[in-house]
Amino acid sequence: xxxxxxxxxxxxxxxxxxxxxxxxxxxxxxxxxxxxxxxxxxxxxxxxxxxxxxxxxxxxxxxxxxxxxxxxxxxxxxxxxxxxxxxxxxxxxxxxxxxxxxxxxxxxxxxxxxxxxxxxxxxxxxxxxxxxxxxxxxxxxxxxxxxxxxxxxxxxxxxxxxxxxxxxxxxxxxxxxxxxxxxxxxxxxxxxxxxxxxxxxxxxxxxxxxxxxxxxxxxxxxxxxxxxxxxxxxxxxxxxxxxxxxxxxxxxxxxxxxxxxxxxxxxxxxxxxxxxxxxxxxxxxxxxxxxxxxxxxxxxxxxx
Amino acid sequence: xxxxxxxxxxxxxxxxxxxxxxxxxxxxxxxxxxxxxxxxxxxxxxxxxxxxxxxxxxxxxxxxxxxxxxxxxxxxxxxxxxxxxxxxxxxxxxxxxxxxxxxxxxxxxxxxxxxxxxxxxxxxxxxxxxxxxxxxxxxxxxxxxxxxxxxxxxxxxxxxxxxxxxxxxxxxxxxxxxxxxxxxxxxxxxxxxxxxxxxxxxxxxxxxxxxxxxxxxxxxxxxxxxxxxxxxxxxxxxxxxxxxxxxxxxxxxxxxxxxxxxxx
Numbered sequence: 001x002x003x004x005x006x007x008x009x010x011x012x013x014x015x016x017x018x019x020x021x022x023x024x025x026x027x028x029x030x031x032x033x034x035x036x037x038x039x040x041x042x043x044x045x046x047x048x049x050x051x052x053x054x055x056x057x058x059x060x061x062x063x064x065x066x067x068x069x070x071x072x073x074x075x076x077x078x079x080x081x082x083x084x085x086x087x088x089x090x091x092x093x094x095x096x097x098x099x100x101x102x103x104x105x106x107x108x109x110x111x112x113x114x115x116x117x118x119x120x121x122x123x124x125x126x127x128x129x130x131x132x133x134x135x136x137x138x139x140x141x142x143x144x145x146x147x148x149x150x151x152x153x154x155x156x157x158x159x160x161x162x163x164x165x166x167x168x169x170x171x172x173x174x175x176x177x178x179x180x181x182x183x184x185x186x187x188x189x190x191x192x193x194x195x196x197x198x199x200x201x202x203x204x205x206x207x208x209x210x211x212x213x214x215x216x217x218x219x220x221x222x223x224x225x226x227x228x229x230x231x232x233x234x235x236x237x238x239x240x241x242x243x244x245x246x247x248x249x250x251x252x253x254x255x256x257x258x259x260x261x262x263x264x265x266x267x268x269x270x271x272x273x274x275x276x277x278x279x280x281x282x283x284x285x286x287x288x289x290x291x292x293x294x295x296x297x298x299x300x301x302x303x304x
Numbered sequence: 305x306x307x308x309x310x311x312x313x314x315x316x317x318x319x320x321x322x323x324x325x326x327x328x329x330x331x332x333x334x335x336x337x338x339x340x341x342x343x344x345x346x347x348x349x350x351x352x353x354x355x356x357x358x359x360x361x362x363x364x365x366x367x368x369x370x371x372x373x374x375x376x377x378x379x380x381x382x383x384x385x386x387x388x389x390x391x392x393x394x395x396x397x398x399x400x401x402x403x404x405x406x407x408x409x410x411x412x413x414x415x416x417x418x419x420x421x422x423x424x425x426x427x428x429x430x431x432x433x434x435x436x437x438x439x440x441x442x443x444x445x446x447x448x449x450x451x452x453x454x455x456x457x458x459x460x461x462x463x464x465x466x467x468x469x470x471x472x473x474x475x476x477x478x479x480x481x482x483x484x485x486x487x488x489x490x491x492x493x494x495x496x497x498x499x500x501x502x503x504x505x506x507x508x509x510x511x512x513x514x515x516x517x518x519x520x521x522x523x524x525x526x527x528x529x530x531x532x533x534x535x536x537x538x539x540x541x542x543x544x545x546x547x548x549x550x551x552x553x554x555x556x557x558x559x560x561x562x563x564x565x566x567x568x
Contacts, residue, residue, distance in 0.1 A: 201387060201389060201391035202391065202393065204359075204387065205387075205393070207360075207361060207378075208361075208379045208380070208381060208383070209381060209404070209408045209459075210379070210380055210408065219393075219404065224393075226395075299395075
């Protein structure tokens with residue numbers, strides 16, 4: 001194995017990420033200078049950082065710079081990053097401060113919103129999987145319910161809010177209902193597709209073993225349809241996060257959505273921008289969480 | 305000869321709208337306890353449909369199946385199937401795949417420890433105990449099929465139904481598995497009904513070979529007794545006149561009298 005050959009092979013491997021870069025990087029270092037493996041590992045870590053952390057950091061910095069330049073003039077309608085930092089510093093630096101009943105950190109507000117999402121999305125997940133299993137399994141249930149679902153799922157989340165307010169006569173359950181009704185459709189539809197795609201082989205096995213419907217649901221349906229179900233859950237969690245912010249703007253309370261509305265009413269534009277960043281980060285984390293969970297649960301299901 | 309498994313006048317017609325296709329016509333077959341029967345025929349002759357009818361996965365249009373004095377018309381563990389593509393559940397380990405069957409069939413009659421021991425015993429029977437904690441995706445095709453056989457055996461079926469069990473395997477692995485099946489058959493004395501399209505396999509393993517004519521409306525063309533003493537050894541049979549004669553008879557049936565017609 002020559003050094004030149006390694007050099008040639010190197011650039012191809014570089015973009016593939018941490019797991020793959022680590023091994024070849026270690027070899028290269030040892031060949032050239034015989035450094036201890038600890039250093040090699042450090043080198044790999046540095047390289048990984050350079051490959052996956054630097055590009056987004058550089059792009060973000062550039063965007064902030066452009067933004068700063070565009071909004072630098074005194075007539076600009078939106079605040080530049082520097083002004084946001086000056087005016088909304090407390091919100092950025094300390095997410096969990098409490099200075100009064102309505103003056104709390106954005107982290108705490110996000111937690112309140114997340115609580116609503118947890119309840120609404122949790123309900124949607126359970127009901128959605130059960131309904132999805134029903135219409136995936138029964139042709140008649142599908143014929144009866146599918147057109148209804150296809151129609152209802154196009155109703156925008158906020159259109160449900162007045163009805164929910166009328167029915168529950170309270171803002172909190174109404175917000176939770178909006179989450180529920182927003183998140184449930186992709187869960188139902190994906191679960192149904194997953195159930196319909198259960199290979200006939202597994203059904204035959206279940207028949208030969210004489211599994212009863214409950215055993216079939218737990219032992220065959222859920223694991224077999226898990227990849228589809230998790231796709232639905234992932235779309236659902238994203239939609240619930242979209243819906244909660246909008247719903248809270250109208251229902252009030254201490255959620256992150258109402259904070260934005262409140263900030264708009266008192267012309268605190270920098271606060272709004274900070275809140276948007278919070279929402280984006282939390283939405284991203286939620287998506288990663290569900291994706292990670294899917295990875296753990298569906299391990300081994302994909303290959304057969 | 306008392307029939308243990310009786311296929312009587314089985315006919316199967318598939319209808320799609322106005323068009324109907326008769327797949328099987330009056331298939332009648334008596335199988336004795338402990339017998340090894342192969343059903344051979346060209347693809348599309350309905351042999352898999354026949355096996356599915358015996359398994360209860362498909363219902364016959366006419367006729368019926370009687371096993372041990374009782375008519376069967378729904379699937380059950382007394383007729384365990386080894387599927388062509390193993391059909392192991394990929395999210396369960398090798399052990400759990402077999403254990404699922406054991407738990408289901410013996411939940412009322414055996415203790416937890418007994419079921420555990422029985423699961424391991426069956427995995428050992430097919431030499432798969434070493435891989436019990438692996439998932440199906442982590443073992444080879446032949447090993448998967450071994451586990452499929454272990455799962456079927458673990459149900460203590462009255463009849464073992466093999467649906468082209470070695471069809472997807474390479475020749476060497478297939479030979480190993482055939483030897484294993486012969487050994488299991490010799491030890492346990494199972495009644496086995498096997499679908500195959502491999503002439504050598506049929507002659508090597510079976511007591512009788514049932515040759516099906518081409519579909520549509522396939523029927524039992526001929527039944528050949530394979531009069532070879534057991535245990536049979538693959539290498540010793542290569543030049544055995546009885547073996548060669550049986551082989552020739554099946555080949556002649558398949559390629560002379562009932563040649564596969566592409567358009568059929």
